[in-house]
Amino acid sequence: MPRSSFASLLATADAIARQLANGPVATRVAPAALRRLVAERLPLDRAQDPDQVLATIEDLIRRFSVHVTHPRYFGLFNPSVLPETVAAAALTAVYNCQEAVWSHAPAAAEIEQHALRRMATLIGWSADAALRAHFTSGGQEANLSAVVVALAHAFPGWAEQGVRGLPADPVLYVAGEGHHSFIRAVRVCGLGDAAVRWVPVDAQLRMDVAALRDAIAEDRATGRHAPFLVVGTAGTTAAGAIDPLPAIADACDELGVWFHCDAAWGGGALLSPTLRGHLAGIERAHSVTWDAHKWLSCPMGSGAFLCRRPDAVAAAFDVASGYMPSAREGADDPHRVSMQWSRRAIGVPVAAALATRGPDGYAALIDHQAAMGDALRAGLLRAGLRVVNDTPLPLVCFTHDRIDSGTTTAAAIARHVERSGVAWVSPVKLAARESRVLRACITSFRTEQGDVDALIAAVTAALDA
Ligand SMILES: *Cc1c(COP(=O)(O)O)cnc(C)c1O
DSSP states (O other), rough: OOOOHHHHHHHHHHHHHHHHHHSSSSOOOOOOHHHHHHHHHHOOOSSSOOHHHHHHHHHHHHHHHOTTTSSTOOOOOOOOOHHHHHHHHHHHHHHHHHOGGGGGHHHHHHHHHHHHHHHHHHTOOSSSTOOOEEESSSSHHHHHHHHHHHHHHOOOTHHHHHHOOOOOEEEEEEETTTHHHHHHHHHHTTOOGGEEEOBBBOOOOBBOHHHHHHHHHHHHHHSEEEEEEEEEEBBTTTTTOOOOOOHHHHHHHHHHHEEEOTHHHHGGGOOOOOTTGTTGGGOOEEEEEEOTTTTTTOOSSEEEEEEHHHHHHHHOOOOOOOOOOOTTTTOOOOSSSHHHSSOOOOOHHHHHHHHHHHHHHHHHHHHHHHHHHHHHHHHHHHTTOOOOOSSSSSSEEOOOHHHHHTTEEEHHHHHHHHTTTTOOOOEOOTTTTOOOOEEEEEETTTOOOHHHHEEEHHHHHHOOO
């Protein structure tokens, strides 16, 4: 691509983001009406001018989306995207990089590994030959990879015999506030929902490690269950809680169980010298989930799975075939060390962002969002609301007497705020609380004090409505 095309892609990405900020965050539309409109506007039974087709697609997306890149979208970890990541994603699509085997896309594969080594260093690992890391479609795939790799590690016969060949049922442990992707992971592995042990949490919504130890001991005592994995979450989805990672690491060391850290969103804190101390202990994990499409502000579909046990990764994923090009000495073929076969260059945009921003630039983005989180907490308190979670990360769960007393509900307030077009927040159920509360996360690096003030005003208006 000519260099001027890069500049225009960057400018387009930026211009669209700025335009969106002047409009409503969300629109509501009935599924059947939208289905009809799409069929009408986008006929598939004849060829059309591509400019026209793309303009139609953009018009539909713009009118009918919750705009997660809007500075007043305070939702579920869906970020504004850094313009250079949009350009890099378009660029890799143009070349259609195929990363199943290293030899087909050596440059893209090495650019990705370069980014992953940087991420490993931020975790506190040495970026040496023992690192096995790859980009995934997201946190779900990364967490599934953790389950598969931990199974392969704990039960040497598993790859061949499956779970039927095991003397006891494998069970894994995740805090009650952990992510539900582990439910799907155990289903996919043929273990069933009962294989997930939800460990109680303390008043700060963090895993109770004494309860974890008890649960593992009890399961082992029955002889029917085989504990093989503990998940510590660094930044829970509902409330941004960080499990006590060092205590979990101690328990896993002593009891001989794989420690996976799910830092899908919270991993971003590692880029900030101010915040990274809150994730201490993550470096003791055997594997880590870290989504670039969350706090690293990269486009949807870019997660990462990082692991320090190459033998386990190989035992989990390695499948040989007679038709794939043979491997090159000194490089892994991505399809033999991960879940995907054909794969696009998911991580090239991540590398583009790391290189464009540099450590200080990325730290500034993360710290700005953390500061906006603090501003939101302070503003909510001033406006007479109550903050009910405790986290250094920019995720605020809050309520009001009128919600607690049942005069209104968090869902009603969220709906009112959404309909106003001003902002987007969601209701959330936290452990040990009867009624749902409101949840607002700073997900956009474009969010400023004025956006925070607008959210608080919209919530206050909804409470008074
Ligand atoms: C978002 C999230 C996931 C799931 O990741 P996806 O990228 O949505 O598949 C898993 N764990 C945590 C803690 C998350 O926040």
